[in-house]
Each structure stands twice: as structure tokens, then as C-alpha cells.
Amino acid sequence: MRNLLPLISSHNAHPGGRSALTCRFRCGDACFKETPNTSDNEYAGDIIARAVSRRSMMRTAAVVTVAAAAGTAALTGPNTPRAEAAALAGHGHKPHPPHKPAPSGARGLRFSPVAPNKNDKVTVPDGYGQNVVIRWGEPILRGAPAFNPEKQTAKAQAGQFGYNNDFLSLLPLRGERGRQVLVANHEYTDEVLMFRGYDPANPTREQVEIAWAAHGLSVVVVQEESRTGKLGAVTRHPLNRRLTATSEFRVTGPAAGSPLLRTSADRTGRKVLGTLNNCAGGTTPWGTTLHGEENFNQYFANGTTAMHKRYGIGSGATERKWERFDRRFDLAKEPNEANRFGWVVELDPYDPDSTPRKRTALGRFKHEAAEPRLTADGRPVVYMGDDEKFDYLYKFVSSKQMKKGTSRAAREHNLTLLDEGTLYVAKLTGDSPVAEIDGSGKLPNDGEFDGSGVWIPLATGTTSHVPGMTADEVYVYTRQAGDKVGATKMDRPEDVEPSPRTGRVYVALTNNSDRGKEGKAPADEANPRNGNKHGQVLELAENWDDPTGDGFAWRLFLVAGDPDDPSTYFAGFPKERVSPISCPDNVAFDAHGNLWISTDGNQLGSHDGLFGVATQGDRRGELKQFLTVPTGAETCGPVIQDRRVLVAVQHPGEVDGASVEKPASTWPDGPGKIVRPSVVAVWRKDGRDIGV
Template identity: 50%
Template sequence: MTELSDPHNDLQADLQTDLQADAGCPSCSEHAAPAVSNGRRNMLSLLPMAGHTSGKRSAVTCALKCDSACAKPVPNTSDNGYFRDIAGKALSRRHALGLAGAGAVALAVGGSGLAPAAASPGQAGALAAGGHGGRTKLPFKPITPVAATEDTFVVPQGYIWEPIIRWGDPILPGGVPFDVAAQSAAKQELAFGYNNDYTDIIVTNRAGTKALLCCNHEYVNAEIMFPPDLATEEQLKIAMAAHGFAIVELERSAPGEKWSYVPSAPKNRRITASTPFEITGPAAGSDLLKTKADPTGTVALGTIGNCSGGTTPWGTILSGEENFNGYFRADGTAPEGKRYGLSDGESSYGWEAIEPRFDARTPDYANEPNRFGYIVEIDPTDPTSTPRKHTSLGRLKHEGANVVIADSGHVVAYTGDDERFDYLYKFVSKGRYNKHNRRKNLDLLTEGDLYVARFHGDSPEAEIDGTGKLPSDGKFDGYGQWIPLVKNGRSKVSGMSVEEVLVHTRLAADKAGATKMDRCEDVQPSPTTGKVYVACTNNTDRGKDGKAGPVEPNPRNANKDGHIVEIVEDDGDHTSRVFRWNLVIVAGDPTAEGTYFAGYPKDKVSPISCPDNLAFDSEGNLWISTDGQPDSIGLCDGLFKVPLEGRERGHVQQFLSVPREAETCGPVVHDKDGSVFVAVQHPGEDGSWNDQHSQFPDYVDGTAAKGEFAGPRPSIVQVFKK
């Protein structure tokens, strides 16, 4: 058998040593937003992506959400290769990892401790968990897809929808009812923020009548938020106050009924772009994090660009700081800054005009961008607690993080870097989870090992031709390795200290030879099977001149539709260093070539494109929210259910559709309760103050309800049975 070629011999040696020591002892969006500018100049004429998007994709989203990333060079210019094994030959862990010695455990394709990618016919009837499409607690007939021009919220027959809370609704003492014509930063600090994304509904009493709504606020759409006569400086301050996070108490009369939010409740809280955060982990106090305002390098002000997230077993909320680069003016020549998309130009929001820390060209605040790009942790049960930024999970454009407890008790957090050609990561805690000691669990993410993923395919290179055509074995699949960046408190990357690895994580992962992916966004472990699912949203640069071409885990050139990766850790151990993977969905219009739905008949699935956030129901079904369907397939974004086991595996079914120019975010599925929740983000984003494109959610038969704002308000929506 031929061994794999691998130029990273130092890392391979480390991997061999680590595996032998561990034996028997288990231890993205391609879019952004425009600046508020003096004189209310026409923003649309200034957008870098104006005229360069396809279909219905908004150049506004491109500017505000990701600093028009597609109009700029891809930050990852590394020459990481792709390591392909010899087609048609069985693989062992010994050869897959380039190891020698008798300590290696067999890793044959489809066998030895790794569950098969799909259940066999004999297994289908014996599945202990659901997800097989038979019985279900949320029965529905898939809706008809909605054209991208429609300003409507559509749910299945037998269900109704209502907003729980909207941008501007007062939540703290002193808050006043929303008045779009009388906005101020002081009012916004007491009210629900803008562009809600990650969401969870945590029930807090046995009767099921009280809960905490936890939600982050990613960015703002100034052009449709503010009346033209509102002073620019006040707009900037409102925008800062509308970012961050909200925690809001909910109540209802009985399980299955609609939730209502409780204004001025004791646990209600707003966290903004100015709230102090404690910096934790090995990089805390590093010279790389010190500024004039914080010479200790341990306290950062605010959180921005928060996208998806997760809820930990100990009841805290995690959120990812994603496209933070667009908030800064910075030295665009330093390699550390260029790798994160920082540039010397007016920022997307213009905050440097009112706060010097957002102008990183000055020596005083050169390190300020280094204080963003982390996983943040917030305790929703204690409104007096200080939120934290965890350097142990690395600095990148985190979509979010989701935690699972390994059999060993170690906490494992999966996270993706939402940028074209960036990477998938895993963190394994040093400490172990203790269900009886919440205080100790609060420190589990402050110290541990950080890994980045390297994928290998098992098909001949010629069969991965960029069209999405399946290889001869009938599926895109293979195995992978978790390459250590930090392990046992030591850097495993030559020439970089631990602090450098955790602050300049992308550069460390480049050196480690990680696999360039098509925008890893949400990463969710299944609570019923333990398999891990990665939403790769899209990458239209795949295969372009000078860019990485198709490889088995990212098999299509100009990938505008995205795909879902299914990962099975070795022996089901989430602390493992090796895994198997397959693509369960290769998304897009099912009538088109190059789409795949786990083998399910393509004429029986709902069209789906650009998977973004993921969630699970109690039966093990995967729920997928989308971001980009207007551009890719001309349909409004939505929420989709997909069984993962048995005969129904891959049967994509659309549950709801969000309004015109909106994105579906933060899905929460309480199927035992008959409820589904989504965050509707940036509805009507292509409009302006005088030309609003949406009236969501306050419309009645397409017109604004009496006395309500005639434009859109991002909202948290509950869908429940009639």
C-alpha cells in the first residue's frame, strides 16, 4: 500500500506522538453592509458589489454584513494542498496518518469503529431515534417555494405565525414604545436590537410557562432604519447600541401556546458594542491585545458581527464574532491584518468618526482588531455577570460554536470560519464537565486544545471534475484528521507562540495544512447520533484562475448553492484525532445536474440552496435555515427539515419561507411543544427610507397596520399549530 504524501512532517510527527500518548485514554457570509455617511448620499451607488451580484443577492448585504468580501481578494492566499489517497484501496489509520508501528488501529473504509454514513436497509426499521419520516411530532405538508420578490411569511397549512419581539421593542426599565421618528441611542440601549441572528428559547420552569429568549444582533441596515433628518452622529450611536445581544424573559399561559415577552423583567438585558467583556485564556494579557485604553489586554469593549451561536450544557450562550474586519480602518499591508480582510479605507459603519478605537492605523489602537473575532460566552441567568471572550477557541470569523460532552467528560466545541477557502476547527477542553458544579463548568472553555481539520477523499482525482457529478463509488466521502494547533498548553505550529496561534489563528492553520472549505458556517453535533454536521454555504470563487479547484469535500466549481458535510468521529469519540466524512446534501435546484440529497429521489425534495444555520428536533431530524436563495435559485430564503436516517434520509422538506430580501436565522425547534422559532434578519434590505421594500412583520394583507412603521422590523417569530 502506498502511503500518503505529506509535506508537513513536523506536524505528522507531533500527531504520531500525540496519538500514541493518547492510546487507550480518550482525553461563513459572502455579504456585508454600507456606512452611514454625511448628507445621506446614495449608498447603493457606492457599494463595491453593486452590479456584480447575480440573481437577487443584495449588494447591501454584501457591504454591511461582510464588508463586500467578494469584491476583494480572498484573504487565504496560502498554498495548502489537498492530500488524496490511492483510489480503490482500503485505508488503515496507520497509512492514512502516515504513521508506523503496531499501535495504530485499523481504519478501513466503512468499517472498524466508524459508523456507516447511511443506515443500511436492515437498520432502518430498528432505529431507536426518529428522523425516519414515519411518526413525527410536527407533521406538515411542505410549502410551495416562494418567489424572491414576494413580501410574505409563509407557513404550512394548519400552522400560524406571530412575532414575539421586534427591533425597537422596549425590554429594560425606562424603555418606551418604539417610535421610528423619535429614535435615540439612549432608547435603543433599552430596546431589542437590530438584525437578530442566533436565537434560543430556554424554558425555565417545570410548568413550561416561563422562558428566556436569548438572541444576538449582528449588524444594522441604516438606509432603511433612520429618517433622513436624524443627525449622522446619533445614527452611529444608535447603530452601536443596536448591535450585540439581548436576553428577554418570556411567558405564556400553557405549553403549546404563543410566547409573549415581558418588558422590564428582572433578567432582561442588553449587551452592545460598548459593553465590557473579560478576555480569557492563554492570550489574555498578551502584548497582541493591549491598547491605550486597556494596557492590561484583558478587557475588551463590546461585541460586533455576532452571527450564529450555541447553548452549552451548563446553560450559557455562545456567540461568534464573525465579520469584524468591516468595522475598522487599519493598516492594510501587514500580513496579519490582510489575512483577516482588514484594510485602510473607510469602514462599513464609520464608527471611527466617533470612537478612536475603531481607527487601528494609530499606534494607540493598532491591536484593537485583535480583540474581536472570538467566541463569546454570556450567562443569561445572571444579568450582572461579565460576558467573556475565549481566546482558547482561536480568533477567526466564527459563525458560532456548538458544544458536546465527550464520553470522557471533556467538552468539545466545533466552530467554522465563514470565509471563502477557510477552515473547520475543534476545541477540546482541558477540564471535564461536572453536572453538579456549574461554577466550575463556566471555566471549561478557557483552557484546552485547538485543532483544525484536514479532509481526504477516497475517489480518483479525475472523478472530481467540478460539476458535482458523483464519483464511481456513488458518494462524496473519505476520512480526515484533526491537526493540533495548541495541545497541552504548547504551540504545535513551528515559529508561532501559543499567543500568536490564538490571535493569528488563520495564519497558524495555513501553516498546519488545513483543507480550504466552502465557507464553513454553522457546525452542529446531533444530540441523537453524535454525528457532526457542517453547513458549507457557498463559494463562487472555487475553481477560478489562481484559486483552489474542486476536491471531494468541496466538489463543485463556482459553488453558488453550498452543501452539508456529515462527520463521524472515530469510535464515536468527539475527542478523536481522526474521522470519516460524507456529503449528505449537495444543494441547489433538484432539477439541475450536480445536486445530491443522500440518494433520495430528487423529484421529491424541496429546492434548497445556501445552507446557513442548523438545528435538530427531538427525533434527530436536521433543520436547515438558508441565506442566499434569492441569488442562487430565485426563491425567498426559508427553513427546511431533513431526516438523516433510514428510508427518508435526504428528504428535504420546506417548512416556512421568510419575506422579500430577508435571511432565515437562528432556528429553534420545540417539536414536543408544536412550535418552531426563527429570527428574520434584514427584511427589505434593498430599500431606502422613501422606498421601503418590506412591511414585515406589521402588515395586514400587504399593508401596514394602523399606527405602525411602514418599513420592516427584524423580528423573532414563533410558528405553531392552530
């Protein structure tokens, strides 16, 4: 039996395990609206024949059959990306090696797992400490006042840490001992938990302008305590910065200047005010951060076109009523304004005077994240998920090589890497008979959900590979481009993370309660459960020696849920020795090659949490819960360093019926204090590394 407390029974029938309040303010009640992807989306062979060259298809075949070929002995080693592709590509029964675990667990995961719970606090393993690094409203810029929830102003918020922290990145700060640069996304605002007496039908201009200032990004220097893993914000440091819904952003790449991006306020199509709904992101090898604009649709009123509808933009008023105060949020007046959101934003956190850039070459959709790595010849490849039911998995391969070093010339060159290259969308094919994928989650006869795939090119520079669409249309209406070429409809692809050790790429697929419903896509081998409440983690491998390679092999690494449920799967690891997990969202790696998974919308009755899982060796699939977050909160962020773990505790207290007057949580400051999204650091009390 598992050495865990019994699962807490769940009575929450809201889709995805979220509160109705969360759906209102984060994604505009997407759960209750028609799924934007209504395409038949069959795999159109005639389109693919034109879109993918014969040479590309031959490369695909080489990747997915290499394990069966006589030349497998020539692979370069058991942990190289090429060998990983071969390991994933074999067919037939694939038994796992016998498990002979030592009592202490996989290196990096040697802690006592936290049991499922509903504690209104951050619960961590025995022997670990924690501290709040920074809270919503704490001043980070010179002149910003101390936070006063009863006297909020837009001017004050523009100099204070923003609301609903999500993606986190910690970057080195040379020359300042014990200091690092923390970059945070601020996904959305929850006005009923921010303002006393808030009237959703009649927000005031001041409330709206405070919300604009609470969105966006924060850059803040943090100082570590030498004897522990504690971190604290360094207020008013020269690098500290706030970017909001009204800050200036540049549009770059092949669609910059397109008529589809021009408005009455910006006739160039190259300058945008603001970034919205920044969810997860990524950190580049050249020292910048990437920020995905996700549920931007909810901020725009009066959608009028099929293109608006495909992105989930409604035909009426919005929840926040911003269109009353700025015409750009009213698409009846500015139909192109929404096209200027849904991009990946690149920020240089070391240059507080720089203008962040929206990278059109990476496509426009609901970007959950954008995680890069370098190919063997130094080209960045960025993996991206479109977080919507039945939407797609993408990658971008740059045509330029990164320059090493910190010279001005190298830095300027590297800031152009994401403007030129090829954008692809994924098509996955299972290797089991269709009859063996019955929607129940039962493993097929070969013992795994696995198969092969192809990256279908959509556009390269100003050249479109999608019949009937110009390159500008592919970049601005990327979802429709994926529809046309027959991409695989996935179960909400969110964060995507390549392993720095093996080159394998891990995709968090959070859930999809509509899978298999009448008129919706049925289960397939990559998405094997109808009515999928708990989600899965996909693992894929490419021939990394060829940065233009279109082929990959894939398998499901985890099929989440209660380990006692026969439909769950933990890479073949004994299920009686793993923690329950539901709704994987953000992912990150530690120095030992373990994958860390944060959850959003746990359907097993416990609060959301952070989990570590071994990806290699005889403990592959050993999954352990590291922490849980307070009532109503979601676990975001995570950053896994040797001596500490950082998480963003997002929307604590976001429970149906909650308000400033009737809080559902007292975290982080206790009774009588307003609930505040915050960043938390966790470390070992004995000062040693995490999990060793």
C-alpha cells in the same frame, strides 16, 4: 414530479444571491474583494509529522478503516457515535436501501411543504399559525421607552431589543410556569433602513451611537400561551438584559493578557468594550450561551499589516465611519483593537450582573457558530466554522470535565471549561481518484463524495503545535496557523451542529463562487463543484469514546440546488420528492433526529426559508420546506421545540435601492410602518407537536 410550484427564475447576479445592500452592511462587500486566504496551503507532510503524533495517526487509521475490519460486529449499536463512524468509513460502492415511504412523511416532518415563493410575509404550512415574538426596538429593560422610529436615541436603544436578530436560544426558567429565557444575537445594523434621510457619507454621532447600542446581545424572558405555541416577550423582567458595542467583556484563556491584545485604553489585554457582528452561536450543556463574532473586519479602518489583510480588514475608511467617533476603530491609531474581536463569547443568561467572556482558547477567526457537546467522559467539544471562502473547519476539546448540578461550585467550575484544552483544524481527504472529481458535481464511481480526515492540533494551553508561531500567535492569528499546517480550504463553513442522537456532526457549507477560478483552489471531493452557487452539507463522524481522537470519517449529506440539476444530491433519497434548497446556513436538530436548515442567499429565485431533512432510516435525505421569510430577509436562528419553531427574520426589506423612504418590504406591521427585524414563533393550530 415534485408536488411543488415551479422554481422562480432568478435574475440576481450578485454573488451568493444577496443584495448589494446586504454585502455593504453585513460583510463589508467581502464578495468584491480579494479572498483573504491567498496561501498555497499544500498539505505539508513535514509539518504534520511534527504536529500530529504517530499514535494520533494510528487512531485516525483505525477510525476510517473500522468498517472493513473483521471486528465490526463488536460495535455498540446502530445509532452510537462509534457505529456511525464505522458506517461513514466504508469504501467502495454504498447502495442505499430501497425507499418505501409512507404518505405522511418522516416523523417530525409530516407537514405539507411550502412551495418556493416571493411572498412579503412569513409563509408557513397549512394548519400552522404564527406570531411575532419581539421586534427590533421593543423595550425590554426598565425605563426604556416604546419604540419610535422618528425619535430614536442611543439611550433608548440600549434598553430595547437590538437590530438584525440572528442566533436564538431558548432556555428553561425554573419556578416561572410557561416561561423561558430567550437569548438573541444582533449581528449588524443597516442604517439606510433605520434612519430617515440617512447620509452614508456623513453619519451623525447620534446615529453611530444608536448603531452601537443596536449591536450585541439581548436576553429577554418570554411567556407561552397555553392553548397555542405563541410566545410573547415579558418586558422589564429581572433577567432581561442588553449587551452592546460598548458593554464590558472579559478576555479569558491562554491568550488573555497577551501583548497582541493590549491597547492604549486597555494595557492589560483583558478587558474589551463590546461584541460585534454576532452571527450564529450555541447553547452549552451547563446552561450558558455561546456567540460567534463573525465579520468584525468591516468595522475597522486603515488596516496596515498582512495580519489585518488576512482577516479582510481594508486599508481605507469603513462603510459606517465609526472611526470618526472612536479612535479604537482606526487601526492606524490602535493596531491591536481588531485582535480583540473575532472570538467566541460565553454569556450566563441566568446572571444579569455577570461579565461575558471572550474565550481565546477557541481561536480567533470569523466565527459563524460554536456548538458544543460532551464526550463520553464529560469533556466539552466545540465545533466551529470560519465563514469565508476557502477557510477552515475547527474544533476545540476541553481538558476539563463538566460538573453536574446547579450548585455555585459546579457553575463556577463549568464557566472555566472553555479556557483549557486543545484547538484543532480539519484536513479532509477524499477516497476517490482525483480524475473522478471534475468540478461538475458528478458523483464518483463509488456513489458518494466521502473520505477520511484528521484533526491537526494547533495549540494546547500555552504550547503551540505550529512551527514558527507562538501559542499567543496561534490563538490571535488562527487563520495563519491553519494556513501553515495545510488545513482543507472549504466552501464557507458556517454553522456546525452535532446530532444529539448519533454523534454525527453536520457542517453547513453555504457556497463559494470562486471555487475553481484561475488562481483559486479547484474542486475536491469535499467541495466538488466549481463556481459553487448553492452549497452543501457535510456529515462527519468520530470515535467518540476517545475525546482526544484526531481521526474522523466524512461524506457529503446534501449537495444543494434544484433537484432537477444532476449535480445535486440528497443522501440518495429520490430527488423528485424533495424541496429545492440553496445556500444552507444555520442548522439545528429536533427531538426526532431531523436536521433543520435555514438558508441565506437563495440562488433559485425564491425567498430564503427553513427546511427539515431526515438524517436516519429509509427516509434519510427527505427534505421539506417548512417556511419562507419576507422580501429581502434571511432565515436565522432556528430553534426547534416539540410544539413550536422559532426563527429570526433578519434584514427584511434589505433590497438594493431600499430606504426608510422607499421600503422594499412592509413586514411585519404593514404599509406605512418601518420594516423591523423580528423573532417569529410558528406552531400547529390544533395544538399538537410539530410535524407528527
